[in-house]
Every structure is written in structure tokens, then in C-alpha cells.
Amino acid sequence: MSDATKDIEHLIELLAKLPGLGPRSARRAVLHLIKKRSLHLIPLADALHRVGTSARECLNCGNxxxxxxxxxxxxxxxxxxxxxxxxxxxxxxxxxxxxxxxxxxxxxxxxxxxxxxxxxxxxxxxxxxxxxxxxxxxxxxxxxxxxxxxxxxxxxxxxxxxxxxxxxLAQGVPVGGELDYLDDGTITAALKARRSL
CATH class of the missing domain: 3.40.1360.10 (Dna Topoisomerase Vi A Subunit; Chain: A, domain 2)
Structure with a gap:
């Protein structure tokens, strides 16, 4: 395996560790990034570098x-x-x-x-x-x-x-939710947090 191929495989491994991405999704994402190098890959690499060096936790609130x-x-x-x-x-x-x-x-x-x-x-x-x-x-x-x-x-x-x-926060039935699809705990919380109309 050449160094270039190792770099690509390493990028796939790193992306596969992100939430919501597995090895197959990561492979597709890397392939797309490489095909659209100037449109996606280079700006993404630049943004990752900038955020990696400048992002910090707010000393006051934790944001x-x-x-x-x-x-x-x-x-x-x-x-x-x-x-x-x-x-x-x-x-x-x-x-x-x-x-x-x-x-x-x-x-x-x-x-x-x-x-x-x-x-x-x-x-x-x-x-x-x-x-x-x-x-x-x-x-x-x-x-x-x-x-x-x-x-x-x-x-x-x-x-x-x-x-x-x-x-x-009030807890219970989500907007657009139907009772038939809710669990017992959600229905119980919604009933206890009821309000007059």
C-alpha cells in the first residue's frame, strides 16, 4: 500500500469514528471529498484547521x-x-x-x-x-x-x-406526535404537565 493510499485509509478511519458515520459512510464521504477536492475537501481542511486552533470552551458558561x-x-x-x-x-x-x-x-x-x-x-x-x-x-x-x-x-x-x-421544561407529547406511538413514560409526563385551554 502506497503512502497516498495509507493517507486516504487513515482519513476514512478518522471519519468513521464520528457519530452517525460508519466505515461505509466514511468511505463514501472521502470519495466524494476527493472527487470535489477544490469545492469541498480543501475548504473543509482549512475550516478544520481554523476551528482546531481557535475553538475553546467559554470560561463562563461552557459553550x-x-x-x-x-x-x-x-x-x-x-x-x-x-x-x-x-x-x-x-x-x-x-x-x-x-x-x-x-x-x-x-x-x-x-x-x-x-x-x-x-x-x-x-x-x-x-x-x-x-x-x-x-x-x-x-x-x-x-x-x-x-x-x-x-x-x-x-x-x-x-x-x-x-x-x-x-x-x-414541560415534558410530554411532541408537536405532531400521536399518542399511539408514544411510550408510557411520555404519556404519563404529558398528563401530569397538562394545562387549561
Whole structure:
């Protein structure tokens, strides 16, 4: 195998490690990139290099950006007194994609888990408590998963913030969802979170 072929195989192996891609998808992606070298491969390589050298975690909230303090934390328009707590950056990005929350965020970096020996100190919970005290936060919105660990984390955080309004996202039937396709836990949560029309 020539060095060039080894480089291509190495690229396929690296892409195959990405979420949602396996060896076959990675091979197709690499072949497409090579065929469209100037249109896709070279700009992608440049972008990967730039992001690889400039991306960093926001020192305040844990978001990913290119500066020490992200654009959301720097925005005076986002200083609403509302702080949305999410498990990871993907959740923050999903909330931003929806475009309905105009406050600031705090990324925990996971959830509490006794089985995995993940306690408050392994997450960004101490930083969260400091932020609530120092940033005049009036409401903490818990946007954590409806898993056992997510709910345990939510209860722990709520217990640590007795003087702040703590809310959580409603859980239940998704927009466009049909009851026949939902699991029992989702139906139960939807029934408990019902509201008047």
C-alpha cells in the first residue's frame, strides 16, 4: 500500500469514528471529498484547521466558541436574569436553533450519576452556584433530559437554590406526535404537565 493510499485509509478511519458515520459512510464521504477536492475537501481542511486552533470552551458558561467568553455571555441583550441549564453544548445549540430563549445558558458537562461516580464537583455545578449568586439570576430553567440521572441532577440543583425560582421544561407529547406511538413514560409526563385551554 502506497503512502497516498495509507493517507486516504487513515482519513476514512478518522471519519468513521464520528457519530452517525460508519466505515461505509466514511468511505463514501472521502470519495466524494476527493472527487470535489477544490469545492469541498480543501475548504473543509482549512475550516478544520481554523476551528482546531481557535475553538475553546467559554470560561463562563461552557459553550464552545472562538473566544474565552462566548457571544451569548457577552451580549447585554441576553442579561435577562434567566439562566437555562443544559447537559451539554449540543443541547444549548438545540435551544438556540429553536430561537425562543433569550437569556443565558450554563452547560453542566453531564449529569450526576452514582454508578459512574459523577458528583457535583465533576460537573460545572459549583460554577453554576457562583453564577447564580453573582449575576442577579431570578430564574433558573432546568432543560435536562427526562432520564433518572437528568431528574436527579435537576432535584439536586433545585435543592441548592432555595432563594431562586427554579423551573423545568414541560415534558410530554411532541408537536405532531400521536399518542399511539408514544411510550408510557411520555404519556404519563404529558398528563401530569397538562394545562387549561
Amino acid at each position: 464552545i466558541g472562538t473566544t474565552d467568553i462566548c457571544d451569548i455571555c457577552n451580549s447585554e441583550k441576553r442579561a435577562t436574569g434567566e439562566l437555562c441549564i443544559v447537559e451539554d453544548v449540543a443541547d444549548l445549540w438545540a435551544m438556540e436553533r429553536a430561537g425562543v430563549f433569550k437569556g443565558r445558558y450554563h452547560v453542566l458537562g453531564g449529569t450526576l450519576s452514582a454508578l459512574d461516580a459523577i458528583g457535583p464537583e465533576e460537573l460545572r455545578i459549583p460554577k453554576l452556584l457562583d453564577r447564580v449568586r453573582s449575576e442577579a439570576i431570578s430564574e433558573v430553567i432546568l432543560a435536562l433530559g427526562a432520564t433518572i440521572d437528568g431528574q436527579t441532577t435537576a432535584h439536586y440543583i433545585a435543592d441548592q437554590l432555595p432563594d431562586v425560582t427554579v423551573t423545568s
